[in-house]
Amino acid sequence: MRATTPRARRGRPTTVCATAFAALAALTLPLAGCAPQASSAADKRTVSYWMWDANQLPAYQACAKAFHKENPGLRVKITQVGWDSYWTKLTASFIAGTQPDVFTNHVSKYPQYAELGVLSPLDELGPTRGIKASDFQPGLAKPWTGRDGHRYGAPKDWDTIGMFYDRKLTEAAGLSEDELGSLSWNPRDGGSFEKAVARLTLDANGKRGDEPGFDKDNVVRYGLATNDAGGDNHGQAQWSPFTGSAGWKYTDENPWGEHYNYDQKRFQRTIEWYFGLAEKGYMAPLEDFSETNHPETQLGSGKAAVALHGSWMLSTFDGLKGVDLGIAPTPEGPTGKRASMLGGLADSITRKAKNKQGAAEWVAFLASDKCQNLVGKDAVVFPATRDGTAAAIAAHRRNGLDVSPFTRHIEEGTTFPFPVTDHASDINAMMIPAMQDVYAGGAPVSSLTETNKQINYLFQQDN
Amino acid sequence: MAVTKSASAVPRRASGDARVAAAFIAPAMLGYLVFLVWPTLRGVYLSFTSFDLLSSEKWVGLDNYRRLVNDPVFWDSLGVTLHYVVVNIGVQTVVALLIAVLMHRLTNSSLLRGIVLAPYLVSNVVAGIVWLWILDTQLGVGNEMVEALGFDRIAFFGDAAWAIPTIALVNVWRHVGYTALLIFAGLQSIPSTIYEAGRVDGASEWRMFWAVTVPLLRPVLSLVLIITVIGSFQVFDTVSVTSDGKPANATNVLQLYVYDLAFGRLQFGYASAISVALMLVLTVITVVQYRLARAGQSDLD
Numbered sequence: 001m002r003a004t005t006p007r008a009r010r011g012r013p014t015t016v017c018a019t020a021f022a023a024l025a026a027l028t029l030p031l032a033g034c035a036p037q038a039s040s041a042a043d044k045r046t047v048s049y050w051m052w053d054a055n056q057l058p059a060y061q062a063c064a065k066a067f068h069k070e071n072p073g074l075r076v077k078i079t080q081v082g083w084d085s086y087w088t089k090l091t092a093s094f095i096a097g098t099q100p101d102v103f104t105n106h107v108s109k110y111p112q113y114a115e116l117g118v119l120s121p122l123d124e125l126g127p128t129r130g131i132k133a134s135d136f137q138p139g140l141a142k143p144w145t146g147r148d149g150h151r152y153g154a155p156k157d158w159d160t161i162g163m164f165y166d167r168k169l170t171e172a173a174g175l176s177e178d179e180l181g182s183l184s185w186n187p188r189d190g191g192s193f194e195k196a197v198a199r200l201t202l203d204a205n206g207k208r209g210d211e212p213g214f215d216k217d218n219v220v221r222y223g224l225a226t227n228d229a230g231g232d233n234h235g236q237a238q239w240s241p242f243t244g245s246a247g248w249k250y251t252d253e254n255p256w257g258e259h260y261n262y263d264q265k266r267f268q269r270t271i272e273w274y275f276g277l278a279e280k281g282y283m284a285p286l287e288d289f290s291e292t293n294h295p296e297t298q299l300g301s302g303k304a305a306v307a308l309h310g311s312w313m314l315s316t317f318d319g320l321k322g323v324d325l326g327i328a329p330t331p332e333g334p335t336g337k338r339a340s341m342l343g344g345l346a347d348s349i350t351r352k353a354k355n356k357q358g359a360a361e362w363v364a365f366l367a368s369d370k371c372q373n374l375v376g377k378d379a380v381v382f383p384a385t386r387d388g389t390a391a392a393i394a395a396h397r398r399n400g401l402d403v404s405p406f407t408r409h410i411e412e413g414t415t416f417p418f419p420v421t422d423h424a425s426d427i428n429a430m431m432i433p434a435m436q437d438v439y440a441g442g443a444p445v446s447s448l449t450e451t452n453k454q455i456n457y458l459f460q461q462d463n
Numbered sequence: 464m465a466v467t468k469s470a471s472a473v474p475r476r477a478s479g480d481a482r483v484a485a486a487f488i489a490p491a492m493l494g495y496l497v498f499l500v501w502p503t504l505r506g507v508y509l510s511f512t513s514f515d516l517l518s519s520e521k522w523v524g525l526d527n528y529r530r531l532v533n534d535p536v537f538w539d540s541l542g543v544t545l546h547y548v549v550v551n552i553g554v555q556t557v558v559a560l561l562i563a564v565l566m567h568r569l570t571n572s573s574l575l576r577g578i579v580l581a582p583y584l585v586s587n588v589v590a591g592i593v594w595l596w597i598l599d600t601q602l603g604v605g606n607e608m609v610e611a612l613g614f615d616r617i618a619f620f621g622d623a624a625w626a627i628p629t630i631a632l633v634n635v636w637r638h639v640g641y642t643a644l645l646i647f648a649g650l651q652s653i654p655s656t657i658y659e660a661g662r663v664d665g666a667s668e669w670r671m672f673w674a675v676t677v678p679l680l681r682p683v684l685s686l687v688l689i690i691t692v693i694g695s696f697q698v699f700d701t702v703s704v705t706s707d708g709k710p711a712n713a714t715n716v717l718q719l720y721v722y723d724l725a726f727g728r729l730q731f732g733y734a735s736a737i738s739v740a741l742m743l744v745l746t747v748i749t750v751v752q753y754r755l756a757r758a759g760q761s762d763l764d
Contacts, residue, residue: 088726095516112729116517286710287618293601301601425728429536436711441623443711 047076047358050103052086055315059378063371067362074358094118097352101359102366105153105348107143107418108233112425113348114146120349121150125360128154128349131367136384137410140344143255143420153346154367155384157375159311160340160415161241162405163331164295167324169221169305173199173208177326181405184332185242187273193331197223197282200305209282216281224277225295225304226284231435232428234419237295237309239274240341244416245333246270255420258459260427262452272445275438286440299323310343311406312381318401329405338408342415344384382406423458430454510735520732527736537737539712540720541744543627547716548695550631555691558635559642560684564676566643567650568668576647579640587637591701594633595620620706623713630701630714642691649683650676685756689749696745717741 051060057080064076079100081089087109093099099118113119122128128151133141136155144153163180170180175196185193200223201209208214209223230238234250248266251257261267277283284304295307300320308330309317317325330338347366349359365371372383376391379399383389389407396403409415421427434451437443510527514520531537562579582590597605598619606616619629653676661671677684699718702708708715708723717737725734 091516091726091729116515116729118517287621288600290600290618290621292596292599297601303601429723429728433708433710433712433715436709441711441713 044355044358045073045075047074047102047355047362048100049076049078049362050086050090050100051078051080052083052104053312053380054080054082055380056375056378059375059380062374062378063366066370066374067365070365071358071361074361076362094350099350099352101353101355102347102349102362104156105346107344107346107420108424108428110144110152110346110348111420111422114152115422118351119152120351120353120356120359121146121148121152122154122349122360122363123151125349125356127357127360127364128367131364135367137386137389138413139342139415139417140384143344143417144346145255147256153348154363155344155346156366156372157345157381157383158389158410159343159382160406160409161237161308161310161330162340163306163308163328164299164313164317165306165326165328166299166302167326169200169302170326173305175199177328180326180328182332183328185245185273186334187246187269190273190277191331194277194282197277197306198280199223201282203281209280214281216279219281221302222282222284222288222298222304223306224283225298225307226278226286226289227295227308228289229275229286229432229435229439231431231433234341234431235435236341236343236418239271241308241330241339242274242333243267243270244339244341245330245335245337247333247335249416250419251421254417257419257421258462260419260421260452260455262431262455263449268445268448271438271448275445278439286436296320311403312343314396314401314403314406315380318399325401327402327405329408338412338414340406340409340415341418342409343418421459422462423455426458427455506735507739509732510739512732514731514735515729516731517729523732527733528740530733531736531740536712536715536720537740540715540717543713543715544696544698544717546627547631547698548692550628551634551695551698552688552692554632555635555639555642556684556688559639559646559687562639562643563646563650564672566647576644579643581640582637583641585637587634587700588704590633590637591630591704594629594636595705598629621710623710626706626710626714630698630705633705634695634698634701638691638694642687645687645690646680646683649680649687652683653679681756682760685752688756689752692748692752693745696741696748 049060049064051057057078060078064078067076068074090099090103094113094116105113110119122131131151131154135141137158140155140158141151144151144155146152165180167177170177173196179192180196183191183193183196185191190197195210198209200221201214201219202221203209203215204218204220205213205215209216227238230236230240234240235243243266246266246269248261248264248270250261252259252261275283278285284298288298288303293303295304295309296313296316298304299307299317300323302322307317317323330340332338347363349356349363353359367384369385369387372385372388373391375381376383376388377395379392379395382392382403389410393403393407430451434443434448438445438447509520511522511524512520513523513526566576566579585593597603598617600606600616600618600621605619610616617625619625657675657679658671661675666674697718698716699722702714702716702719703722706714708719718741721734721737721741724730724737
């Protein structure tokens with residue numbers, strides 16, 4: 001027993017392990033700075049590139065091959081890191097000085113990197129200077145213009161939201177494809193959208209959600225799948241099609257707004273109605289969402305009939321066994337229009353890239369129709385250029401998928417941008433629990449007014 | 464202690480020994496200074512700064528501590544951690560004591576001791592993930608059993624009311640064998656003559672447990688408690704791989720909050736301030752525990 005005595009006394013230092021870790025990380029900073037820069041000839045020939053989507057790796061390897069043909073002196077080294085550890089690794093690489101020359105960037109993450117000053121303005125580099133907003137689908141380039149007016153990302157693809165459903169279930173419920181394609185909703189009675197979702201809900205006694213005697217506490221199949229509460233991405237694939245079609249806007253300006261509107265009546269009424277679907281038993285409860293039970297799993301296992309999700313999930317939903325996949329556009333809202341967030345990725349160059357010239361050549365190539373068409377033919381995402389998008393639509397058609405529910409948002413101009421602001425990670429940290437609390441914790445929707453106040457306080461402190 | 468005494472009894476040349484001693488201590492001392500003392504000091508310093516890891520730190524005085532006092536998430540997180548510690552330590556100590564006494568009074572089988580210790584050989588992360596799958600609402604065998612018993616499936620990690628007790632019990636499962644072994648070692652230091660005397664006096668096992676085992680085990684028990692309470696306050700990995708703070712911060716334990724602040728939001732200054740606060744809380748708890756349980760003294764003499 002004696003042996004454990006000193007260990008117990010030494011408990012104090014171990015309690016600061018997190019601090020110690022932070023401090024250690026800080027200690028390595030000057031060391032990294034002192035290390036001699038290994039600037040060999042190999043560095044001048046290699047362009048390192050990071051991406052997270054394994055599904056798109058083949059398309060980008062094809063792009064790299066085409067790039068090598070055009071630039072015999074350059075070699076692209078692609079590293080794929082899964083989304084879950086991508087951002088942590090990237091941040092760590094900036095600190096250690098091992099960052100890639102070029103990396104796939106996301107609108108929700110880039111403001112923080114821009115703020116930290118680790119990105120290189122593309123308009124200051126020869127090969128990427130010529131990139132214009134008009135090269136891409138409308139609305140894609142704007143979020144990537146920094147507060148200082150410089151361009152920090154070359155758009156590579158775009159995505160919108162749609163409704164994935166199982167045709168076997170909708171047909172059994174007597175809902176035609178035309179009906180599903182022309183649904184509308186409103187915050188008062190939910191409109192034809194809520195009626196359809198209720199109709200698709202089934203309880204243990206075989207009663208549908210719109211039939212008398214429906215038992216909302218004993219549901220075996222929900223009309224709408226759960227995809228968490230959407231606090232981490234501004235409800236992109238959860239409630240944003242509704243708040244958007246209600247005519248509500250996230251911030252005073254976009255990009256670089258400094259005031260969020262989560263306290264507005266129009267937003268809160270929409271959220272109250274949306275999470276009310278779970279209370280009525282039509283949408284799966286929050287606790288049904290887990291790492292093992294994403295919306296596609298819920299659809300695949302027949303636990304849900306409809307799932308709202310992004311176009312980047314097309315191939316995943318299409319690959320579900322036993323599901324006769326149908327896709328419908330998001331419903332029309334009180335504004336009389338549909339609405340979808342326009343998401344999009346871009347390629348960014350790091351400020352301390354070892355091979356900036358080569359990096360810029362590669363980014364310019366990624367944004368060109370040559371590479372965009374290769375990505376389009378692969379039919380995983382919609383490339384950012386018009387030609388690339390057309391190639392993707394054609395490829396999906398060959399696979400027997402009509403993707404117009406996603407593309408119509410672009411054609412009809414019914415998209416709205418992701419709110420690009422400072423403090424993104426702090427806002428996430430507040431919104432994730434706040435939205436979950438409204439969804440499942442019994443918090444009133446008015447509690448978001450306080451959350452909004454805290455968010456806006458972050459911006460007031462800046463001034 | 465006994466070792467020190469016999470060593471000092473041997474005649475020696477003080478200066479020569481000191482040099483050898485210093486040489487032996489040096490590696491440990493170096494590690495202690497570099498990996499414990501310096502990071503601790505640096506952490507305390509950082510808690511008075513604003514630091515994002517990429518630009519150099521800025522002195523902000525007591526700002527981080529002011530923010531801490533007014534941060535509802537911190538206080539909520541402290542509450543969540545306390546809830547976890549109470550369930551974890553409460554259940555673990557009682558079960559470990561029970562297992563230890565059974566091992567001591569009933570059997571000498573080392574196979575049994577090995578089995579009791581087995582979960583401790585699994586890493587926290589693996590244990591967390593295995594239990595996450597066992598208790599999964601849709602696919603988990605645990606929930607199949609719950610359903611077979613006639614209850615509704617339970618979202619063990621997804622429901623705000625269940626999540627903390629579930630995680631606390633998963634960690635009890637992992638640590639109880641180790642704790643039991645520590646207590647068992649303490650039990651073996653109780654002379655068997657006392658039990659024999661008790662039996663001669665006609666005392667029952669139950670009576671001997673309360674009149675002999677518990678009082679004589681007090682110093683060991685209190686030290687075990689100090690170690691396990693400190694370890695319990697530092698819970699991180701099991702939460703990180705299972706509920707990750709969800710739902711709605713219901714499992715946002717302190718270390719998870721510190722981690723997210725530092726590595727998710729790059730606020731190393733504020734994260735350090737919370738770490739320092741946790742260090743102070745643990746120091747106070749340890750000192751109080753030590754005093755209350757008179758852990759430094761034994762009733763054996």
